[in-house]
Amino acid sequence: MAFAVTEQAPHPEWDKATTEALLRFREAESTPPRAWLVRSLQVPVQDWLDNHVVSLRAEYLGHVFPGAALKDVRDEVEAGYPQEEYPERQALTAAFHAFLSRMRPEDSVVALDGQHLHIGRISSEASYINDDGKNTM
Numbered sequence: 797m798a799f800a801v802t803e804q805a806p807h808p809e810w811d812k813a814t815t816e817a818l819l820r821f822r823e824a825e826s827t828p829p830r831a832w833l834v835r836s837l838q839v840p841v842q843d844w845l846d847n848h849v850v851s852l853r854a855e856y857l858g859h860v861f862p863g864a865a866l867k868d869v870r871d872e873v874e875a876g877y878p879q880e881e882y883p884e885r886q887a888l889t890a891a892f893h894a895f896l897s898r899m900r901p902e903d904s905v906v907a908l909d910g911q912h913l914h915i916g917r918i919s920s921e922a923s924y925i926n927d928d929g930k931n932t933m
Contacts, residue, residue, distance in 0.1 A: 816865050820897075831904040832894070841909035850905050850916070852895050854924070857888075862896050862922045869893040896922050 806815040836844070838853040856876035860869050866889070873889045880888065899905075899918055907914045 820863060829900070829902045829904065830898075831906060832899055834905050834907050836907060836909070841907050841914060844907065845914065850907070850918075851925075852891060854892065857892060859924070860892065860896060864893070864896050866893050866897075869896065 806818050810818075834850050839851050844850050858872040858876055860872050869892050870889045873885050873892065877885055877888060899922065901918050901920055903918045905916050905918060907916075
């Protein structure tokens with residue numbers, strides 16, 4: 797049974813959600829902690845330091861749950877950010893997907909602030925907060 801869960805291909809009759817859940821499980825079990833360079837384009841690094849969080853403005857992103865598939869994030873970005881050019885929507889999709897589905901507790905984050913390098917560790921899953929009426933994750 798352990799081989800089937802960790803190595804065998806997903807059953808061809810499984811629905812897409814079940815197959816994706818198994819693949820995310822496998823990735824989570826086999827991936828050591830990662831290090832992420834996080835660029836502060838929308839939120840000052842000092843805010844992150846003061847609040848002990850790394851955040852990303854998501855004011856036009858529909859509610860996408862942590863662990864969401866890339867396609868689901870892309871669909872929400874396309875719906876919420878039609879005013880942005882295609883390359884910007886691609887960058888937003890990559891950033892939101894990383895925050896929601898790739899970054900994990902115990903991963904390291906690195907942020908540059910001028911000449912200063914700040915290093916931290918992720919302690920919880922991604923979540924949304926309401927910051928001055930704007931969605932932030």
